[in-house]
Amino acid sequence: MDERTQLIERELDALYQVSQVLNRPSGLKAKLEGILEILQERADMRSGMLALREQESDALEVCCVLRSDGVETRKPVRYEPGEGLMGTILDAGCTIVVERIADEPRFLGRLGLYDPALPFIGSPIRVGEDELVGVLAAQPVDSKLLGTRARFLEMVANLIAQSVGLLRSMEQKQLDLAAERDQLKQSLRRNYGFDNIVGRTPAMLRVFELVRQVAKWNTTVLIRGESGTGKEAIANAIHYNSACAGGPFVKLNCAALPDNLLESELFGHEKGAFSGAISQRKGRFELANQGTIFLDEIGETSPTFQAKLLRIIQEGEFDRVGGSQTLKVQVRVIAATNRNLEEEVEAGRFREDLYYRLNVMPIFMPALRERLEDIPELAQFLLTRISQQQGGRPLEIKESGIRLLMRHDWPGNVRELENTLERAAIMSPDGVIDREIIAMTGLEDEISVAGPSGQKPEFNLDGMDEREQVIAALEQTGWVQAKAARLLNMTPRQIAYRVRILNIKMKRI
Template identity: 45%
Template sequence: MPDSTLLFIAEPQSVTSVFSPLKEAGYQAGLADNLAGAINFIKKSKPCLIFTRPIMQGYSAQALLAEAVNIENFPPVVVFSRTGSADEALKYMELGARDYWLEPLSWDKIKLMLPDEKPASIPSEEDLNAPDKPATGSTGTQGRYQIIGRHPAMMRVLGLAKQVAKSKATILISGESGTGKEMFARFLHHHSDRSDNPFVAINCAALPEHLLESELFGHEKGSFTGAINRKLGKFELASGGTILLDEITEMDLGLQAKLLRVLQEGEIDRVGGVETVKVDVRVLATTNRDIEETVKEGKFRQDLFYRLNVIPLKLPALGQRGNDIMLLAKFFVDKNCTEYGLAPLNFSDEARKWLLDYEWPGNVRELQNLMERAVLLAGGGPIESKHFLNDPDAWMPDETYDPSENDTGTPADQGAEAGIAGSFEVMPISEMEKHLIIKSLGQTSGNRTKAADLLGISVRTLRNKLNDYKKQGLEL
């Protein structure tokens, strides 16, 4: 889809670290290293964002930005540099760049730039209460924000969420990491009267205090070094809709006081501004900490806690949800089989027992990743516990690899160039990873240590990827 595609104009090794979270979030990516290829990709695939180096051999971001006037609906451009300067940032912002970043690229920063999802279907009462099927809430493209479960603890939380979704009350969603707090927040938004308006999320742990204040409330031009333009904050961008303050307990005490005023008065002050701005925003917050204990320790304001905790939603850990584990496991397996074009897979009795006995410290997120791994390793099935690869060193595939040919019989370097730098087709992140890995092995004559360094990943990660490809039938 056009609104779920990103273009990176950079060396592969500088962007591979964000491919996995991009894929998990359902986004596609293109990779280019020259102006002609980038323009071709933009016209054909209509990416929603572009991340580009300032200068590479035979390419400059300045030339790219100059093309913006010739292409309708040219996407926002973020320039990222290894060693930036205020003068360079000013130059590219004046040329039309949306933002200017220093390396490294991170998923936490990228996802703040991504467009919001359009609201989709919300579960009916029958869906939530049917005893013979999972309670499912679907929001986002292709069910990206589904909530699955029929354990009584989950049904209670879903029922309460549905009951209060249309209110203006602030809601505090708590639970261990990986339990699906952001998905519940999106469920609340899309089941509210504000669903046609923006949903804006910001991670309070991802930015230092002075940057977080600017992100939340915006700033005026010249309010601090680097503030070369007025910038609207997340509260203004979410006006009429919903803002999610993720990991709220990581917010600095000084900023907590300013947030309390927003909740009480419904107005903000931009950094460096002199005018008060009214905002109409429904506030949701999440935490994976014991927030009451944090209040007792003096690390979180008690008055802010009371203001946020009008409606508390506490999500159960996956290990406490009984057979929901198998419902979720089957859902993720079916989803990955479809995405990878594989035949449906079932679980062996031994694998079922392992899944139900495991404690799941990483909760649903860990289960999701484990099921993708199992699908890739199980071959024709059934899925067994060994396919969960709990001990990667115990897996003993054939370590031989011929770098002269890839899976198509084409010289590896040539094939990778055709798949990425030549055709500029939109492809799944997993396919792009495969092309980059094959290309790096070709360039290093099969030396995995050098290839891993080139890609910016560990040797173990590279080995696991190659094992996955071998299980898919790729002759390495």
């Protein structure tokens, strides 16, 4: 067998070993070090060196070298574009063969690595057709068959390029996923943070302050208030402004399920725990580990289920349905209810010990009728959201429409207001919502001159607009706002607001 054939066989064996190294589930640095060892041990190519191009500066940075005696050096070395022999290889984009390093003026010798009497081969590492990502270099032990040696090093560089290309593609996907995650987090904070809760009345300002304070700690929170007041929005704001905002936020309406399903939903179940349990399932508490769980309508649960709920809130422990293993979780609990829990406890329908566990930090949501001054800003906010749902259609509400909205008692609170505005937007052909459009939603029938309670006033308001009605009531009651408010079935705050926005000059009698 001649010398060339022997060399080719050794190179084929080395190429196989390189491919094995590149298929290992290890990091890029470990793979590159393994390749340099193979070049030295199997292919008689010493002083292997790998340099990768920095994407920001285009400079070459030496990431891996191996001396002929097997001792790795980690001396940091960089080559600017076109600098020295390494920079020339990257710029030229082709393999360069030097028969004797001592005779090459472009060789800088920064690494103190190479034997000046031996040859040198450097091959570019190319991803695809155009992207040059680095240089692979080594010294053959002699100057024989340098053309064959150069082609072998090019093949190794091509194998490395595939691995580098795959790695960079994975890194880019990871960066894209991280950017998407950060964007989603910002979107969640924007959509569910304080900016998503509208209100400037003293009652709402107190709510905001409580939310800011409680968000700093892992305290259990009980949000109380009528249906439709925005309790879930407050729970969102607490979670996304807390230290566990990066964790999961899991929600469950406790009134939507019977006890047996509620237990499985919250605590999970083992395979075969009951008919239909064909596999193990994690419950909401387990899914919410290191995050927050929001239990809406907590007052609708039975005392039997409340006992099981008390354990996990108190100890952080629970068992899956049908399971024997006790699991532990770290979850912040936010509960909400529209019931009077004190009365429920007194009646024996709600466990007193659970009540005290939940009521660590109560937040009371005011009814919309108690903060009618927020309706103009709320209406604008809700219309913006409705506009997005309708494909970005421009929507505008006139002052006459706002005044009509402010005369309603809003038993359904903010949810009812949003539904009314959505109906109005649908009924408005040009997106302009005025008194007539609001009336078309059926709201005017509910707020006739008899008022929301249905009580008839003692004087005739037929044919009067709103300003005239308020003035008439004030005149009849001696310009006492509280009495005029009762006459019109309003609260004192409501009539005071109307006096201001309708520019009514109060008389002193």
